[in-house]
Amino acid sequence: MIKKLPYILSLLIFQLFFSQEGYSEYYKLRTKYENFEENNPKAFPYIQSYINKAKTEKNYEKLVQGYKDGIFYSPSNEKKIIYADSAIGAAKLSDSKDLIGIAYLEKGIIYYYHYKRFQSALNEYLLAYEYTKNTENEFLKFQNLYHIGVVKSYLGYYQEASEMFKQCIAHYLPKTKSDLHPNEIYNNKKGYLNSLHQLIICYRNLGKLKEADAAIETGLAETGNDKDYIQEKGYFLLCKGISDYKKNQYQSALDHLDQSRFPIKDKGDFAWLSVDYFYMGKSYAGLKNNPESISYFKKVDSIFQKHQFILPELRENYEILINHYKKEGDQEQQLYYTGQLLKADSVISKDFVYLSPKIHKEYDTKTLLEEKSKLEKVNSWGSWIITGLIILAVGLIILLIIRYRKEKNIQKKYILLEERFILHQNALSEKSLTTAEEKKAGPDENKVEELLRKLKRFEDKKEFTQKGLTIHKLAGQLGTNSNYLSQVINDCKGVNFNKYLSELRINYITVLLFEDKKYLKYGIETLAKECGIASRQNFSDLFYEINGIRPTDFIRKRKYELENKNNFPTLNPI
Structure with a gap:
Protein backbone atom coordinates (compact mmCIF):
# COMPACT_ATOMS: atom_id res chain seq x y z
CA MET A 1 0.00 0.00 0.00
CA ILE A 2 2.90 2.37 0.80
CA LYS A 3 4.41 1.72 -2.64
CA LYS A 4 1.11 2.63 -4.29
CA LEU A 5 0.87 5.93 -2.38
CA PRO A 6 2.94 7.91 -4.95
CA TYR A 7 0.57 6.72 -7.70
CA ILE A 8 -2.47 7.84 -5.70
CA LEU A 9 -0.91 11.24 -4.95
CA SER A 10 0.19 11.60 -8.57
CA LEU A 11 -3.33 10.81 -9.76
CA LEU A 12 -4.87 13.33 -7.34
CA ILE A 13 -2.47 16.06 -8.48
CA PHE A 14 -3.11 15.07 -12.14
CA GLN A 15 -6.88 15.33 -11.66
CA LEU A 16 -6.55 18.64 -9.81
CA PHE A 17 -4.38 20.00 -12.64
CA PHE A 18 -6.82 18.93 -15.35
CA SER A 19 -9.80 20.28 -13.42
CA GLN A 20 -8.63 23.76 -14.46
CA GLU A 21 -10.33 25.30 -17.46
CA GLY A 22 -8.68 24.52 -20.81
CA TYR A 23 -7.27 21.09 -19.96
CA SER A 24 -10.22 19.52 -18.14
CA GLU A 25 -12.19 18.84 -21.33
CA TYR A 26 -9.24 17.07 -22.99
CA TYR A 27 -8.80 14.90 -19.94
CA LYS A 28 -12.53 14.10 -19.70
CA LEU A 29 -12.72 13.23 -23.41
CA ARG A 30 -9.76 10.86 -23.23
CA THR A 31 -11.12 9.06 -20.16
CA LYS A 32 -14.15 8.08 -22.30
CA TYR A 33 -12.08 6.01 -24.73
CA GLU A 34 -8.57 5.41 -23.40
CA ASN A 35 -9.53 2.00 -21.97
CA PHE A 36 -10.88 0.68 -25.29
CA GLU A 37 -8.84 -2.03 -27.01
CA GLU A 38 -6.61 -1.18 -29.95
CA ASN A 39 -8.37 -0.85 -33.35
CA ASN A 40 -11.77 -0.29 -31.69
CA PRO A 41 -13.79 2.17 -33.86
CA LYS A 42 -16.14 2.96 -30.95
CA ALA A 43 -13.52 5.43 -29.74
CA PHE A 44 -13.88 7.73 -32.75
CA PRO A 45 -16.86 9.90 -31.70
CA TYR A 46 -14.82 10.96 -28.65
CA ILE A 47 -11.55 11.22 -30.60
CA GLN A 48 -13.19 13.51 -33.16
CA SER A 49 -14.47 15.78 -30.38
CA TYR A 50 -10.94 15.83 -28.92
CA ILE A 51 -9.44 16.73 -32.33
CA ASN A 52 -12.05 19.43 -33.03
CA LYS A 53 -11.39 21.07 -29.66
CA ALA A 54 -7.63 21.06 -30.25
CA LYS A 55 -8.08 22.56 -33.73
CA THR A 56 -10.34 25.32 -32.42
CA GLU A 57 -7.88 26.22 -29.67
CA LYS A 58 -4.82 25.72 -31.93
CA ASN A 59 -3.38 23.48 -29.27
CA TYR A 60 -0.96 21.55 -31.50
CA GLU A 61 0.39 19.28 -28.78
CA LYS A 62 -3.13 18.05 -28.02
CA LEU A 63 -3.92 17.88 -31.74
CA VAL A 64 -0.95 15.56 -32.32
CA GLN A 65 -2.18 13.42 -29.40
CA GLY A 66 -5.66 13.26 -30.97
CA TYR A 67 -4.24 12.09 -34.29
CA LYS A 68 -2.04 9.53 -32.48
CA ASP A 69 -5.19 8.21 -30.80
CA GLY A 70 -6.76 8.01 -34.26
CA ILE A 71 -3.84 5.85 -35.40
CA PHE A 72 -4.16 3.55 -32.40
CA TYR A 73 -7.93 2.97 -32.60
CA SER A 74 -8.37 2.92 -36.39
CA PRO A 75 -8.99 -0.64 -37.67
CA SER A 76 -7.86 0.39 -41.18
CA ASN A 77 -4.17 0.58 -42.09
CA GLU A 78 -4.95 3.17 -44.77
CA LYS A 79 -6.62 5.43 -42.20
CA LYS A 80 -3.68 4.96 -39.83
CA ILE A 81 -1.42 6.48 -42.51
CA ILE A 82 -3.85 9.38 -43.00
CA TYR A 83 -3.89 10.12 -39.27
CA ALA A 84 -0.08 9.86 -39.20
CA ASP A 85 0.24 12.47 -41.97
CA SER A 86 -2.18 14.72 -40.07
CA ALA A 87 -0.06 14.30 -36.92
CA ILE A 88 3.07 15.36 -38.86
CA GLY A 89 1.25 18.41 -40.23
CA ALA A 90 0.02 19.42 -36.77
CA ALA A 91 3.47 18.85 -35.21
CA LYS A 92 5.12 21.11 -37.79
CA LEU A 93 2.79 23.94 -36.74
CA SER A 94 4.31 23.73 -33.26
CA ASP A 95 7.83 24.79 -32.27
CA SER A 96 8.65 21.38 -30.83
CA LYS A 97 11.27 19.24 -32.58
CA ASP A 98 10.37 16.38 -30.23
CA LEU A 99 6.75 16.55 -31.34
CA ILE A 100 7.76 16.45 -35.04
CA GLY A 101 10.12 13.55 -34.34
CA ILE A 102 7.38 11.64 -32.53
CA ALA A 103 5.02 12.12 -35.50
CA TYR A 104 7.57 10.85 -38.05
CA LEU A 105 8.46 7.89 -35.83
CA GLU A 106 4.77 7.00 -35.51
CA LYS A 107 4.39 6.90 -39.29
CA GLY A 108 7.52 4.77 -39.64
CA ILE A 109 6.13 2.24 -37.16
CA ILE A 110 2.94 1.94 -39.24
CA TYR A 111 4.93 1.24 -42.42
CA TYR A 112 7.10 -1.26 -40.58
CA TYR A 113 4.55 -3.13 -38.48
CA HIS A 114 1.39 -3.04 -40.59
CA TYR A 115 2.88 -3.07 -44.11
CA LYS A 116 6.45 -4.42 -43.68
CA ARG A 117 7.59 -1.69 -46.08
CA PHE A 118 11.07 -1.27 -44.68
CA GLN A 119 12.21 1.33 -47.19
CA SER A 120 9.34 3.68 -46.28
CA ALA A 121 9.79 2.95 -42.57
CA LEU A 122 13.52 3.76 -42.63
CA ASN A 123 12.84 7.09 -44.38
CA GLU A 124 10.51 8.10 -41.52
CA TYR A 125 12.94 6.85 -38.84
CA LEU A 126 15.76 8.93 -40.30
CA LEU A 127 13.55 12.03 -40.36
CA ALA A 128 12.61 11.36 -36.73
CA TYR A 129 16.32 10.97 -35.90
CA GLU A 130 17.13 14.37 -37.44
CA TYR A 131 14.58 16.09 -35.21
CA THR A 132 15.33 14.17 -32.01
CA LYS A 133 19.11 13.53 -32.04
CA ASN A 134 19.61 16.25 -29.41
CA THR A 135 16.42 15.53 -27.46
CA GLU A 136 16.29 15.37 -23.68
CA ASN A 137 13.31 12.99 -23.93
CA GLU A 138 15.02 9.69 -23.09
CA PHE A 139 12.06 7.50 -24.01
CA LEU A 140 11.86 9.06 -27.49
CA LYS A 141 15.63 8.77 -27.96
CA PHE A 142 15.70 5.06 -27.18
CA GLN A 143 12.52 4.32 -29.12
CA ASN A 144 14.22 5.71 -32.23
CA LEU A 145 17.44 3.83 -31.42
CA TYR A 146 15.42 0.60 -31.19
CA HIS A 147 13.92 1.00 -34.66
CA ILE A 148 17.25 1.87 -36.28
CA GLY A 149 18.61 -1.27 -34.60
CA VAL A 150 15.77 -3.31 -36.08
CA VAL A 151 16.73 -2.25 -39.61
CA LYS A 152 20.40 -3.05 -38.94
CA SER A 153 19.41 -6.49 -37.66
CA TYR A 154 17.26 -7.07 -40.75
CA LEU A 155 20.28 -6.24 -42.95
CA GLY A 156 22.43 -8.75 -41.05
CA TYR A 157 24.55 -6.30 -39.00
CA TYR A 158 23.85 -8.36 -35.90
CA GLN A 159 26.80 -7.24 -33.78
CA GLU A 160 26.02 -3.54 -34.28
CA ALA A 161 22.30 -4.14 -33.73
CA SER A 162 22.89 -6.20 -30.57
CA GLU A 163 24.81 -3.30 -29.00
CA MET A 164 21.88 -0.98 -29.74
CA PHE A 165 19.38 -3.37 -28.16
CA LYS A 166 21.60 -3.76 -25.08
CA GLN A 167 21.54 0.03 -24.69
CA CYS A 168 17.74 -0.01 -24.97
CA ILE A 169 17.44 -2.78 -22.37
CA ALA A 170 19.76 -0.90 -20.00
CA HIS A 171 17.46 2.13 -20.33
CA TYR A 172 14.04 0.44 -20.20
CA LEU A 173 14.57 -2.31 -17.59
CA PRO A 174 15.23 -0.12 -14.50
CA LYS A 175 12.16 1.97 -15.34
CA THR A 176 9.92 -1.13 -15.28
CA LYS A 177 10.80 -1.55 -11.61
CA SER A 178 10.53 2.13 -10.61
CA ASP A 179 7.75 4.23 -9.09
CA LEU A 180 6.62 5.77 -12.37
CA HIS A 181 2.95 6.08 -13.38
CA PRO A 182 1.51 2.66 -14.44
CA ASN A 183 1.15 3.87 -18.06
CA GLU A 184 4.84 4.80 -18.17
CA ILE A 185 5.82 1.46 -16.64
CA TYR A 186 3.72 -0.30 -19.28
CA ASN A 187 5.39 1.60 -22.15
CA ASN A 188 8.87 1.00 -20.76
CA LYS A 189 8.19 -2.71 -20.26
CA LYS A 190 7.00 -2.95 -23.86
CA GLY A 191 10.27 -1.34 -24.92
CA TYR A 192 12.26 -3.70 -22.73
CA LEU A 193 10.51 -6.89 -23.93
CA ASN A 194 10.78 -5.98 -27.61
CA SER A 195 14.45 -5.02 -27.22
CA LEU A 196 15.06 -8.37 -25.47
CA HIS A 197 13.33 -10.18 -28.31
CA GLN A 198 15.45 -8.45 -30.93
CA LEU A 199 18.59 -9.24 -28.92
CA ILE A 200 17.61 -12.95 -29.00
CA ILE A 201 17.48 -12.78 -32.81
CA CYS A 202 20.95 -11.23 -32.90
CA TYR A 203 22.34 -13.83 -30.49
CA ARG A 204 20.88 -16.65 -32.59
CA ASN A 205 22.46 -15.36 -35.78
CA LEU A 206 25.79 -14.67 -34.07
CA GLY A 207 25.87 -18.28 -32.85
CA LYS A 208 25.51 -17.27 -29.18
CA LEU A 209 22.91 -19.97 -28.51
CA LYS A 210 23.39 -20.15 -24.72
CA GLU A 211 22.85 -16.41 -24.42
CA ALA A 212 19.79 -16.68 -26.67
CA ASP A 213 18.25 -19.47 -24.58
CA ALA A 214 18.86 -17.56 -21.34
CA ALA A 215 17.19 -14.46 -22.81
CA ILE A 216 14.21 -16.56 -23.99
CA GLU A 217 13.65 -17.88 -20.47
CA THR A 218 13.89 -14.33 -19.11
CA GLY A 219 11.32 -13.14 -21.64
CA LEU A 220 8.88 -15.93 -20.81
CA ALA A 221 9.27 -15.28 -17.08
CA GLU A 222 8.74 -11.52 -17.54
CA THR A 223 5.55 -11.96 -19.60
CA GLY A 224 4.07 -14.85 -17.57
CA ASN A 225 0.28 -14.93 -17.97
CA ASP A 226 -0.11 -11.15 -18.13
CA LYS A 227 -2.69 -10.36 -20.82
CA ASP A 228 -1.07 -6.97 -21.42
CA TYR A 229 1.97 -8.73 -22.89
CA ILE A 230 0.37 -11.70 -24.65
CA GLN A 231 1.80 -10.68 -28.03
CA GLU A 232 5.32 -10.41 -26.62
CA LYS A 233 4.91 -13.83 -24.98
CA GLY A 234 3.96 -15.20 -28.40
CA TYR A 235 7.27 -13.95 -29.81
CA PHE A 236 9.26 -15.54 -26.98
CA LEU A 237 7.38 -18.84 -27.46
CA LEU A 238 8.25 -18.71 -31.15
CA CYS A 239 11.92 -18.16 -30.29
CA LYS A 240 11.69 -21.12 -27.92
CA GLY A 241 10.20 -23.27 -30.69
CA ILE A 242 12.99 -22.31 -33.10
CA SER A 243 15.59 -23.11 -30.43
CA ASP A 244 13.97 -26.52 -29.82
CA TYR A 245 13.97 -27.24 -33.57
CA LYS A 246 17.69 -26.46 -33.84
CA LYS A 247 18.30 -28.96 -31.01
CA ASN A 248 16.31 -31.62 -32.95
CA GLN A 249 13.62 -31.58 -30.25
CA TYR A 250 10.86 -31.58 -32.85
CA GLN A 251 7.81 -32.39 -30.70
CA SER A 252 8.74 -29.75 -28.13
CA ALA A 253 9.31 -27.31 -30.99
CA LEU A 254 5.82 -28.00 -32.37
CA ASP A 255 4.24 -27.49 -28.95
CA HIS A 256 5.86 -24.08 -28.48
CA LEU A 257 5.27 -23.01 -32.10
CA ASP A 258 1.61 -23.96 -31.84
CA GLN A 259 1.22 -21.90 -28.64
CA SER A 260 2.89 -18.89 -30.25
CA ARG A 261 0.84 -19.00 -33.44
CA PHE A 262 -2.47 -17.73 -32.06
CA PRO A 263 -1.38 -14.47 -30.34
CA ILE A 264 0.78 -13.62 -33.38
CA LYS A 265 -2.07 -14.32 -35.78
CA ASP A 266 -4.58 -12.37 -33.66
CA LYS A 267 -2.36 -9.29 -33.87
CA GLY A 268 -2.14 -9.59 -37.67
CA ASP A 269 1.66 -9.93 -37.71
CA PHE A 270 1.88 -11.84 -40.99
CA ALA A 271 5.71 -11.72 -41.13
CA TRP A 272 6.13 -13.54 -37.82
CA LEU A 273 3.23 -15.85 -38.67
CA SER A 274 5.04 -16.98 -41.83
CA VAL A 275 8.14 -17.75 -39.73
CA ASP A 276 5.94 -19.76 -37.36
CA TYR A 277 4.51 -21.79 -40.27
CA PHE A 278 7.99 -22.33 -41.73
CA TYR A 279 9.42 -23.83 -38.54
CA MET A 280 6.28 -25.90 -37.97
CA GLY A 281 6.84 -27.35 -41.43
CA LYS A 282 10.49 -28.08 -40.66
CA SER A 283 9.60 -29.63 -37.30
CA TYR A 284 6.99 -31.90 -38.87
CA ALA A 285 9.58 -32.87 -41.51
CA GLY A 286 11.95 -33.77 -38.67
CA LEU A 287 9.38 -36.25 -37.32
CA LYS A 288 10.19 -38.98 -39.86
CA ASN A 289 9.44 -36.68 -42.82
CA ASN A 290 5.81 -36.17 -41.82
CA PRO A 291 3.83 -35.26 -44.99
CA GLU A 292 1.96 -32.57 -43.03
CA SER A 293 5.08 -30.42 -43.30
CA ILE A 294 4.38 -29.49 -46.93
CA SER A 295 1.03 -27.89 -46.02
CA TYR A 296 2.85 -25.44 -43.70
CA PHE A 297 5.45 -24.56 -46.34
CA LYS A 298 2.55 -23.80 -48.69
CA LYS A 299 1.03 -21.49 -46.04
CA VAL A 300 4.24 -19.46 -46.12
CA ASP A 301 3.80 -19.10 -49.88
CA SER A 302 0.17 -18.03 -49.40
CA ILE A 303 1.27 -15.19 -47.10
CA PHE A 304 3.91 -14.15 -49.65
CA GLN A 305 1.33 -14.11 -52.45
CA LYS A 306 -1.04 -11.94 -50.39
CA HIS A 307 1.45 -9.40 -49.01
CA GLN A 308 4.33 -9.60 -51.53
CA PHE A 309 6.74 -9.64 -48.59
CA ILE A 310 9.08 -12.32 -47.34
CA LEU A 311 11.91 -12.36 -44.83
CA PRO A 312 15.32 -13.61 -46.05
CA GLU A 313 15.18 -16.41 -43.47
CA LEU A 314 12.27 -17.96 -45.38
CA ARG A 315 14.00 -18.25 -48.76
CA GLU A 316 14.76 -21.89 -47.87
CA ASN A 317 10.99 -22.50 -47.83
CA TYR A 318 10.97 -22.49 -51.63
CA GLU A 319 14.10 -24.62 -51.94
CA ILE A 320 12.34 -27.27 -49.84
CA LEU A 321 9.17 -27.13 -51.99
CA ILE A 322 11.18 -27.26 -55.24
CA ASN A 323 13.14 -30.33 -54.05
CA HIS A 324 9.93 -31.98 -52.79
CA TYR A 325 8.18 -31.72 -56.14
CA LYS A 326 11.36 -32.66 -57.96
CA LYS A 327 11.30 -35.98 -56.08
CA GLU A 328 7.57 -36.30 -56.84
CA GLY A 329 8.25 -35.72 -60.53
CA ASP A 330 5.76 -32.84 -60.63
CA GLN A 331 7.40 -30.42 -63.09
CA GLU A 332 4.48 -27.97 -63.02
CA GLN A 333 4.84 -27.41 -59.26
CA GLN A 334 8.64 -27.29 -59.61
CA LEU A 335 8.38 -24.47 -62.11
CA TYR A 336 5.77 -22.61 -60.04
CA TYR A 337 7.87 -22.61 -56.87
CA THR A 338 11.03 -21.80 -58.84
CA GLY A 339 9.18 -18.73 -60.11
CA GLN A 340 8.12 -17.86 -56.56
CA LEU A 341 11.74 -18.19 -55.39
CA LEU A 342 12.85 -15.73 -58.08
CA LYS A 343 10.12 -13.30 -56.99
CA ALA A 344 11.20 -13.66 -53.35
CA ASP A 345 14.82 -12.93 -54.29
CA SER A 346 13.67 -9.83 -56.16
CA VAL A 347 11.72 -8.52 -53.14
CA ILE A 348 14.62 -9.18 -50.75
CA SER A 349 17.29 -7.69 -53.03
CA LYS A 350 15.30 -4.47 -53.58
CA ASP A 351 15.14 -3.89 -49.82
CA PHE A 352 18.81 -4.66 -49.27
CA VAL A 353 20.10 -2.54 -52.17
CA TYR A 354 18.08 0.44 -50.90
CA LEU A 355 18.41 0.07 -47.13
CA SER A 356 22.09 -0.81 -46.73
CA PRO A 357 23.70 2.26 -48.33
CA LYS A 358 20.98 4.58 -46.98
CA ILE A 359 21.37 3.58 -43.34
CA HIS A 360 25.16 3.86 -43.61
CA LYS A 361 25.05 7.23 -45.37
CA GLU A 362 22.24 8.91 -43.45
CA TYR A 363 22.68 7.37 -40.00
CA ASP A 364 26.10 5.79 -39.46
CA THR A 365 28.12 8.40 -41.33
CA LYS A 366 26.11 11.28 -39.85
CA THR A 367 26.63 9.85 -36.38
CA LEU A 368 30.36 9.60 -37.03
CA LEU A 369 30.44 13.18 -38.30
CA GLU A 370 28.62 14.40 -35.21
CA GLU A 371 31.06 12.55 -32.97
CA LYS A 372 33.90 14.00 -35.02
CA SER A 373 32.60 17.52 -34.45
CA LYS A 374 32.47 16.95 -30.70
CA LEU A 375 35.96 15.49 -30.58
CA GLU A 376 37.41 18.39 -32.59
CA LYS A 377 36.52 20.71 -29.73
CA VAL A 378 38.49 18.54 -27.33
CA ASN A 379 41.48 17.42 -29.38
CA SER A 380 42.51 18.63 -32.83
CA TRP A 381 44.50 15.45 -33.45
CA GLY A 382 41.35 13.41 -33.05
CA SER A 383 39.83 15.06 -36.13
CA TRP A 384 42.43 13.48 -38.42
CA ILE A 385 41.76 10.05 -36.96
CA ILE A 386 38.01 10.44 -37.30
CA THR A 387 38.33 11.73 -40.87
CA GLY A 388 40.45 8.72 -41.75
CA LEU A 389 37.91 6.39 -40.16
CA ILE A 390 35.06 8.04 -42.06
CA ILE A 391 36.95 7.73 -45.37
CA LEU A 392 37.74 4.12 -44.53
CA ALA A 393 34.09 3.47 -43.55
CA VAL A 394 32.79 5.05 -46.77
CA GLY A 395 35.31 3.06 -48.80
CA LEU A 396 34.28 -0.16 -47.11
CA ILE A 397 30.61 0.67 -47.66
CA ILE A 398 31.25 1.21 -51.39
CA LEU A 399 33.18 -2.07 -51.62
CA LEU A 400 30.41 -3.89 -49.73
CA ILE A 401 27.75 -2.48 -52.03
CA ILE A 402 29.75 -3.48 -55.14
CA ARG A 403 30.39 -6.93 -53.72
CA TYR A 404 26.76 -7.31 -52.67
CA ARG A 405 25.45 -6.38 -56.13
CA LYS A 406 27.93 -8.74 -57.77
CA GLU A 407 26.88 -11.56 -55.45
CA LYS A 408 23.19 -10.91 -56.13
CA ASN A 409 23.86 -11.07 -59.87
CA ILE A 410 25.73 -14.36 -59.47
CA GLN A 411 22.94 -15.71 -57.25
CA LYS A 412 20.32 -14.77 -59.84
CA LYS A 413 22.26 -16.48 -62.61
CA TYR A 414 22.75 -19.55 -60.44
CA ILE A 415 19.00 -19.78 -59.76
CA LEU A 416 18.22 -19.42 -63.47
CA LEU A 417 20.72 -22.19 -64.25
CA GLU A 418 19.12 -24.37 -61.57
CA GLU A 419 15.72 -23.81 -63.18
CA ARG A 420 17.14 -24.81 -66.56
CA PHE A 421 18.61 -27.93 -65.00
CA ILE A 422 15.17 -29.06 -63.78
CA LEU A 423 13.98 -29.42 -67.37
CA HIS A 424 17.38 -30.13 -68.93
CA GLN A 425 16.84 -33.79 -69.75
CA ASN A 426 13.46 -33.21 -71.41
CA ALA A 427 14.73 -30.21 -73.36
CA LEU A 428 17.80 -32.13 -74.54
CA SER A 429 15.67 -35.11 -75.50
CA GLU A 430 13.27 -32.99 -77.52
CA LYS A 431 16.17 -31.29 -79.26
CA SER A 432 17.76 -34.65 -80.12
CA LEU A 433 14.51 -35.99 -81.60
Missing part, protein backbone atom coordinates in the same frame (compact mmCIF):
# COMPACT_ATOMS: atom_id res chain seq x y z
CA THR A 434 14.03 -33.03 -83.95
CA THR A 435 13.20 -34.50 -87.35
CA ALA A 436 14.19 -33.57 -90.85
CA GLU A 437 10.64 -32.36 -91.44
CA GLU A 438 11.46 -29.19 -89.51
CA LYS A 439 14.07 -27.99 -92.01
CA LYS A 440 13.01 -26.02 -95.04
CA ALA A 441 15.23 -27.94 -97.46
CA GLY A 442 18.02 -30.51 -97.26
CA PRO A 443 19.30 -34.00 -98.03
CA ASP A 444 17.27 -37.13 -98.39
CA GLU A 445 14.94 -37.67 -95.38
CA ASN A 446 15.95 -41.27 -94.71
CA LYS A 447 19.65 -40.40 -94.65
CA VAL A 448 18.97 -37.52 -92.27
CA GLU A 449 17.01 -39.73 -89.88
CA GLU A 450 19.75 -42.36 -89.95
CA LEU A 451 22.41 -39.77 -89.18
CA LEU A 452 20.29 -38.28 -86.37
CA ARG A 453 19.99 -41.74 -84.79
CA LYS A 454 23.78 -42.06 -84.90
CA LEU A 455 24.13 -38.63 -83.31
CA LYS A 456 21.69 -39.69 -80.58
CA ARG A 457 23.88 -42.74 -79.80
CA PHE A 458 26.93 -40.45 -79.88
CA GLU A 459 25.25 -38.22 -77.29
CA ASP A 460 23.93 -41.05 -75.09
CA LYS A 461 27.33 -42.76 -74.91
CA LYS A 462 28.99 -39.44 -74.01
CA GLU A 463 31.43 -39.86 -76.92
CA PHE A 464 31.61 -36.08 -77.19
CA THR A 465 34.07 -36.17 -74.25
CA GLN A 466 36.82 -37.43 -76.63
CA LYS A 467 39.83 -35.11 -76.62
CA GLY A 468 40.70 -33.38 -79.88
CA LEU A 469 37.38 -34.27 -81.50
CA THR A 470 36.85 -32.46 -84.83
CA ILE A 471 34.02 -32.54 -87.35
CA HIS A 472 36.24 -34.57 -89.68
CA LYS A 473 36.93 -37.20 -86.99
CA LEU A 474 33.26 -37.41 -86.04
CA ALA A 475 32.16 -37.65 -89.67
CA GLY A 476 34.54 -40.59 -90.12
CA GLN A 477 33.20 -42.29 -86.98
CA LEU A 478 29.61 -41.86 -88.19
CA GLY A 479 30.35 -43.04 -91.74
CA THR A 480 29.63 -39.77 -93.54
CA ASN A 481 31.47 -36.71 -94.78
CA SER A 482 32.08 -33.51 -92.82
CA ASN A 483 30.07 -31.24 -95.14
CA TYR A 484 26.99 -33.44 -94.93
CA LEU A 485 27.35 -33.80 -91.12
CA SER A 486 27.75 -30.02 -90.75
CA GLN A 487 24.60 -29.39 -92.82
CA VAL A 488 22.49 -31.86 -90.77
CA ILE A 489 23.70 -30.39 -87.44
CA ASN A 490 22.97 -26.86 -88.65
CA ASP A 491 19.50 -27.75 -89.96
CA CYS A 492 18.34 -30.12 -87.22
CA LYS A 493 20.17 -28.88 -84.15
CA GLY A 494 19.97 -25.20 -84.98
CA VAL A 495 23.68 -24.54 -84.27
CA ASN A 496 27.04 -25.10 -85.96
CA PHE A 497 29.25 -28.04 -85.07
CA ASN A 498 31.50 -26.17 -82.61
CA LYS A 499 28.51 -24.76 -80.73
CA TYR A 500 26.81 -28.18 -80.73
CA LEU A 501 29.90 -29.88 -79.30
CA SER A 502 30.47 -27.13 -76.70
CA GLU A 503 26.87 -27.30 -75.45
CA LEU A 504 27.04 -31.10 -75.10
CA ARG A 505 30.27 -30.90 -73.10
CA ILE A 506 29.25 -28.01 -70.83
CA ASN A 507 25.73 -29.41 -70.22
CA TYR A 508 27.31 -32.77 -69.36
CA ILE A 509 29.70 -31.31 -66.77
CA THR A 510 26.94 -29.06 -65.38
CA VAL A 511 24.70 -32.07 -64.75
CA LEU A 512 27.57 -33.86 -62.98
CA LEU A 513 28.17 -30.85 -60.75
CA PHE A 514 24.48 -30.71 -59.84
CA GLU A 515 24.05 -34.44 -59.20
CA ASP A 516 27.35 -35.69 -57.78
CA LYS A 517 29.06 -33.89 -54.86
CA LYS A 518 32.48 -35.36 -55.65
CA TYR A 519 32.80 -33.25 -58.79
CA LEU A 520 32.53 -30.11 -56.66
CA LYS A 521 35.94 -31.04 -55.19
CA TYR A 522 37.66 -31.18 -58.62
CA GLY A 523 39.77 -28.35 -59.99
CA ILE A 524 38.82 -26.48 -63.17
CA GLU A 525 41.48 -28.29 -65.23
CA THR A 526 40.18 -31.68 -64.11
CA LEU A 527 36.60 -30.72 -64.97
CA ALA A 528 37.73 -29.49 -68.38
CA LYS A 529 39.46 -32.79 -69.14
CA GLU A 530 36.43 -34.72 -67.87
CA CYS A 531 34.26 -33.27 -70.61
CA GLY A 532 36.92 -33.28 -73.33
CA ILE A 533 38.09 -29.65 -73.30
CA ALA A 534 41.87 -29.27 -73.30
CA SER A 535 42.23 -25.66 -72.15
CA ARG A 536 41.28 -24.42 -68.67
CA GLN A 537 40.56 -20.93 -70.01
CA ASN A 538 38.53 -22.28 -72.94
CA PHE A 539 36.45 -24.36 -70.53
CA SER A 540 35.83 -21.38 -68.23
CA ASP A 541 34.84 -19.14 -71.15
CA LEU A 542 32.49 -21.74 -72.65
CA PHE A 543 30.90 -22.46 -69.25
CA TYR A 544 30.22 -18.73 -68.79
CA GLU A 545 28.93 -18.30 -72.35
CA ILE A 546 26.46 -21.20 -72.05
CA ASN A 547 25.48 -20.99 -68.37
CA GLY A 548 25.89 -17.26 -67.73
CA ILE A 549 28.11 -17.86 -64.64
CA ARG A 550 31.79 -18.71 -64.13
CA PRO A 551 32.45 -22.33 -63.05
CA THR A 552 34.25 -21.15 -59.87
CA ASP A 553 31.20 -19.06 -58.86
CA PHE A 554 28.83 -21.92 -59.70
CA ILE A 555 30.82 -24.43 -57.60
CA ARG A 556 30.97 -21.98 -54.68
CA LYS A 557 27.20 -21.39 -54.80
CA ARG A 558 26.44 -25.09 -55.15
CA LYS A 559 28.62 -25.97 -52.13
CA TYR A 560 26.99 -23.21 -50.11
CA GLU A 561 23.51 -24.44 -51.05
CA LEU A 562 24.34 -27.98 -49.95
CA GLU A 563 26.26 -27.21 -46.78
CA ASN A 564 24.90 -23.97 -45.34
CA LYS A 565 21.54 -22.46 -44.51
CA ASN A 566 21.26 -18.79 -43.48
CA ASN A 567 18.93 -17.49 -40.74
CA PHE A 568 17.74 -13.88 -40.78
CA PRO A 569 15.73 -11.94 -38.14
CA THR A 570 12.19 -10.91 -38.23
CA LEU A 571 10.90 -7.77 -36.69
CA ASN A 572 8.40 -6.43 -34.25
CA PRO A 573 7.63 -2.90 -33.14
CA ILE A 574 7.57 -1.26 -29.74
